Amino acid sequence: MAGMIQRIEMKGIVKRFPGVLACDRVDFDLCAGEVHALLGENGAGKSTLMKMLYGMYPIDEGAIFIDGVERRFRSPADALDAGIGMIHQHFMLVPTMTVAQNVALGQKSSKGFVLDLDRVTERICQLSADYGLKVNPHDLVGHLSVGEQQRVEIIKALSHGASVIILDEPTAVLTPQEVDDLFVVLRKMVHEGHGLVFISHKLHEVTALCDRITVLRDGRRMGTRPAAGVQRNELIKMMVGRELKALEHRGYTPGIERLSIRDLRASGDRGVETIAGINLAVQAGEILGIAGVSGNGQLELAECLIGVRKADSGNILLNGADVAGMSLNERISRGMAIIPEERMRDGAVNDFSVLENVFLHDHKDKAFRQGIFLDFKKMAVHAGKLVHDFAVKTPSLETPIKNLSGGNIQKLIMARELSRKPTVLIAAQPTRGVDIGASEYIHQRLLVQRDAGMAILLISEDLDELYELSDRIAVMYEGQIMGIFARQDTDIQTLGLLMAGIKPGDSPKAGSLIAACED
Amino acid sequence: MRIRLPRTTSTDHEHGKGDWFEFMLRTSFPFLGVFAALFISAFVLLLLKTNPIVAYGAMLQGAFGSINGLSQSLVKATPLLLVGLGVCIAFKASVINVGGEGQIILGSIAGTWMALTFPDLPKVVLIPACMTAGFLAGAFWGFIPGMLKARFKVNEILSTIMMNSIALQLLNFLLQGPMMDPEGIKAGTFLAQSARLPESAWLARLVPRTMLHSGVYVALAFAVAVYIFLWRTTIGYQIRAVGLNPQASHYSGINVPFNQMLSLTLAGGLSGLAGVIEVMGVHRRILEGLTGGYGFTGIVAALLGSLHPLGVVPASVLFGGLLVGANTMQRAVQIPSALINAILGLIVLFVSGSALWIHQIIKKRKTATMVVSPTKETQA
Numbered sequence: 005m006a007g008m009i010q011r012i013e014m015k016g017i018v019k020r021f022p023g024v025l026a027c028d029r030v031d032f033d034l035c036a037g038e039v040h041a042l043l044g045e046n047g048a049g050k051s052t053l054m055k056m057l058y059g060m061y062p063i064d065e066g067a068i069f070i071d072g073v074e075r076r077f078r079s080p081a082d083a084l085d086a087g088i089g090m091i092h093q094h095f096m097l098v099p100t101m102t103v104a105q106n107v108a109l110g111q112k113s114s115k116g117f118v119l120d121l122d123r124v125t126e127r128i129c130q131l132s133a134d135y136g137l138k139v140n141p142h143d144l145v146g147h148l149s150v151g152e153q154q155r156v157e158i159i160k161a162l163s164h165g166a167s168v169i170i171l172d173e174p175t176a177v178l179t180p181q182e183v184d185d186l187f188v189v190l191r192k193m194v195h196e197g198h199g200l201v202f203i204s205h206k207l208h209e210v211t212a213l214c215d216r217i218t219v220l221r222d223g224r225r226m227g228t229r230p231a232a233g234v235q236r237n238e239l240i241k242m243m244v245g246r247e248l249k250a251l252e253h254r255g256y257t258p259g260i261e262r263l264s265i266r267d268l269r270a271s272g273d274r275g276v277e278t279i280a281g282i283n284l285a286v287q288a289g290e291i292l293g294i295a296g297v298s299g300n301g302q303l304e305l306a307e308c309l310i311g312v313r314k315a316d317s318g319n320i321l322l323n324g325a326d327v328a329g330m331s332l333n334e335r336i337s338r339g340m341a342i343i344p345e346e347r348m349r350d351g352a353v354n355d356f357s358v359l360e361n362v363f364l365h366d367h368k369d370k371a372f373r374q375g376i377f378l379d380f381k382k383m384a385v386h387a388g389k390l391v392h393d394f395a396v397k398t399p400s401l402e403t404p405i406k407n408l409s410g411g412n413i414q415k416l417i418m419a420r421e422l423s424r425k426p427t428v429l430i431a432a433q434p435t436r437g438v439d440i441g442a443s444e445y446i447h448q449r450l451l452v453q454r455d456a457g458m459a460i461l462l463i464s465e466d467l468d469e470l471y472e473l474s475d476r477i478a479v480m481y482e483g484q485i486m487g488i489f490a491r492q493d494t495d496i497q498t499l500g501l502l503m504a505g506i507k508p509g510d511s512p513k514a515g516s517l518i519a520a521c522e523d
Numbered sequence: 524m525r526i527r528l529p530r531t532t533s534t535d536h537e538h539g540k541g542d543w544f545e546f547m548l549r550t551s552f553p554f555l556g557v558f559a560a561l562f563i564s565a566f567v568l569l570l571l572k573t574n575p576i577v578a579y580g581a582m583l584q585g586a587f588g589s590i591n592g593l594s595q596s597l598v599k600a601t602p603l604l605l606v607g608l609g610v611c612i613a614f615k616a617s618v619i620n621v622g623g624e625g626q627i628i629l630g631s632i633a634g635t636w637m638a639l640t641f642p643d644l645p646k647v648v649l650i651p652a653c654m655t656a657g658f659l660a661g662a663f664w665g666f667i668p669g670m671l672k673a674r675f676k677v678n679e680i681l682s683t684i685m686m687n688s689i690a691l692q693l694l695n696f697l698l699q700g701p702m703m704d705p706e707g708i709k710a711g712t713f714l715a716q717s718a719r720l721p722e723s724a725w726l727a728r729l730v731p732r733t734m735l736h737s738g739v740y741v742a743l744a745f746a747v748a749v750y751i752f753l754w755r756t757t758i759g760y761q762i763r764a765v766g767l768n769p770q771a772s773h774y775s776g777i778n779v780p781f782n783q784m785l786s787l788t789l790a791g792g793l794s795g796l797a798g799v800i801e802v803m804g805v806h807r808r809i810l811e812g813l814t815g816g817y818g819f820t821g822i823v824a825a826l827l828g829s830l831h832p833l834g835v836v837p838a839s840v841l842f843g844g845l846l847v848g849a850n851t852m853q854r855a856v857q858i859p860s861a862l863i864n865a866i867l868g869l870i871v872l873f874v875s876g877s878a879l880w881i882h883q884i885i886k887k888r889k890t891a892t893m894v895v896s897p898t899k900e901t902q903a
Contacts, residue, residue: 312774333776344774353768364764364775367757376756 008167008197009087010036010071012057018065019052026052028223029066034168039190039200041210041231044220044243045439046410050203053220054170058090059083089166091157093173099146104128106145107160131162135192151182158189169193170201175209179297180467180500187213207236219243244440254455256475259288262459263428268318270308278304280483286428286459291450293474294463297503301483302463303345306432309461310342311335323427336365341426343418345433345463351417354406358398361405362387362420394419395445411442418446422453429453432463447473467496481505548881550834553827556877557841560869567865571858578856585851586844592851594733598805600843602627604742605797606821607828607835608749609790614830615753616786617766622668622683623794623818625690626661630795631802632697633660635717635809642721649723653799654741661795662788664690669787673780679787687818698811716810726804736804745793749832762786794818820846823871826878845870
């Protein structure tokens with residue numbers, strides 16, 4: 005085990021990928037005992053920069069100095085030996101093994117070829133006590149909650165002797181309370197002299213936890229600020245390159261009921277009931293937000309509503325008519341539209357051009373065909389109009405859609421769905437993985453549609469997004485609606501507890517006991 | 524990782540150039556695969572103490588060196604092209620049609636039946652009628668595995684192969700019984716073949732003293748038709764969408780199983796057409812061994828043509844030539860026929876292998892060119 009690293013410096017780091025300069029002469033440094041945030045939009049180069057520090061990517065230009073000595077890591081094993089660990093967005097754990105077995109993976113056993121699990125278990129208990137990382141070494145990882153799995157990852161890194169730990173968007177999968185718990189642990193680690201890199205695009209987390217903030221944009225370092233006293237607007241401006249317009253949320257005047265879901269039940273892909281009796285209604289001119297940690301039935305709900313998944317029972321009333329037994333095409337023609345969660349899987353055909361992707365549903369429309377032949381002229385006019393109206397950045401209509409950025413693909417999908425003038429729109433994770441500029445645009449469009457009288461069901465894991473857009477927010481947990489609130493009547497704390505499945509009054513000491521309750 | 528697109532006209536030009544290079548690679552590599560296979564085979568020929576130059580010379584000469592050879596190559600290319608076009612359609616829907624053999628048989632049976640049942644119809648009516656019958660019978664033979672896939676998710680590779688066996692047994696039964704040539708029965712030869720078709724069902728021979736028949740025009744017309752079908756019609760659009768992303772197609776209300784079934788049905792129809800044309804153009808009766816392996820070789824021709832209807836045209840001519848030339852080579856240098864099959868097998872291996880290779884090369888090349896202009900992109 006290496007001694008504690010005092011200072012890491014990355015100087016003039018350059019990394020090229022096909023089509024992008026992922027890092028352009030970036031400087032970065034980290035001292036022991038601090039949390040240094042890397043802030044930036046998706047694709048700004050945050051993860052790439054850190055993956056180079058962790059030895060996952062070779063550096064094209066520039067150098068890394070650890071305590072003043074230049075180091076080159078050829079693999080994560082090298083970086084681990086030097087005392088640098090990384091917690092990835094997607095955990096690298098074996099679900100069928102216990103916590104102790106997972107931690108033992110990749111470590112030299114004190115008994116040579118014989119696995120010394122007792123020693124590992126001992127170490128886990130010690131680390132868990134030192135840092136407040138509550139885990140049971142004998143639990144199967146597959147049975148743990150996401151928050152607990154993350155703790156296992158942290159223990160894994162610590163037991164490898166990492167003195168510097170890189171956390172790649174660690175809060176993306178957590179409920180607000182789990183985030184609080186994580187921050188407690190992280191502060192403790194800093195207190196013990198560890199250096200932490202915290203990758204995020206969430207401003208409030210960064211300002212709450214970190215000591216210094218470095219902002220990246222398009223692979224360049226835009227500046228480093230001390231977190232204390234930094235202005236939120238300044239950070240946004242550094243991230244996006246301009247100030248964001250405040251969203252205009254006009255008065256809430258809901259109209260007639262457009263979509264009504266009554267006691268809906270449906271099963272997931274594994275045949276287990278994932279929607280367990282849902283009742284919801286969305287009115288014209290309103291955005292109903294669905295909050296929840298992913299995997300609690302939101303995906304299945306969206307699929308049931310549009311008709312790609314069969315409901316086991318219950319009714320779906322679209323403009324007064326029960327569409328539960330109808331085909332997807334019938335639902336679309338009756339005014340339903342969807343922005344699917346998995347946009348590259350369900351929303352677009354990668355190898356099709358922009359033009360072809362616009363007509364995935366509408367190619368059958370008489371306006372765009374002559375007999376069985378596609379009318380490319382009319383199609384091009386329509387697609388061109390959508391591309392223009394929604395400011396989709398594409399070299400041409402013939403460009404394969406896979407060459408567009410996530411934000412532009414999402415804008416195109418949104419343009420396509422809205423062009424049919426639906427009365428009910430299901431927007432599932434409309435801005436996930438989308439850059440701030442595009443997501444701001446998408447938000448504005450959603451509000452414009454709401455004001456024009458559309459009924460919108462907004463499924464999101466991003467609480468900020470839900471707060472900004474929704475008129476009412478429903479919380480979904482294990483296929484059920486835990487509660488529905490008007491936006492102004494609730495707060496993040498209440499929502500967070502409900503997202504973790506705890507109803508107010510369930511537990512007197514709610515908050516600190518989330519991990520315990522999740523089992 | 525976000526990919527920034529070049530937006531200036533100059534970079535658009537580069538983009539176009541890249542596509543051109545990619546196109547050249549994609550079209551030329553299958554042929555380079557053929558050459559590589561022949562190169563390897565040359566060593567085998569040397570082991571057999573045969574001069575490969577002489578052997579390949581004989582092959583080339585036999586396939587394309589004379590009017591006779593060329594005609595024969597085109598005769599073989601015709602069914603390969605039709606089967607290959609069907610394979611293309613199926614493949615665009617991500618369905619693999621290995622049932623060409625059976626579909627050819629069904630097509631030839633139906634066409635023969637039509638011609639023998641209505642011998643008095645005028646040529647202009649009978650020939651299209653026979654072709655339609657052959658197409659429909661082959662389509663039916665493709666529809667069955669298509670339906671099984673759509674309804675019960677039965678793997679089409681297995682079911683189409685099994686349909687081949689059924690068709691073969693059906694043909695054997697018909698040729699030994701109901702369809703056996705009455706002349707043969709009278710003469711006591713009992714050959715497993717049908718009666719000769721009426722002359723009004725014969726396809727015109729294009730070159731005197733060769734087998735080259737007008738069916739080659741039909742096949743070429745279908746190559747263009749399939750191209751238009753796939754890229755210009757709503758049904759073709761659906762088939763391609765289903766093949767490229769069944770999930771997104773489903774999400775957009777496109778009936779995925781139906782389109783898979785349809786593509787197999789059309790593939791069957793084209794193979795059936797190949798069968799009836801082979802009967803009307805070459806043998807003028809249906810007989811045992813009529814398929815000549817076209818149902819399988821057609822798949823290779825389709826692969827060789829990069830699964831593009833217009834690419835299959837040269838590919839099937841080349842493969843037709845290889846089949847003819849291999850025969851000539853065998854006669855010229857006295858090598859065992861098993862070796863000919865081995866060489867053809869090598870070609871298949873190299874061609875399908877090269878597809879993978881090009882893919883990697885294009886990927887690498889894109890990596891290389893993209894890196895050249897990073898500053899332009901960040902400014903854009």
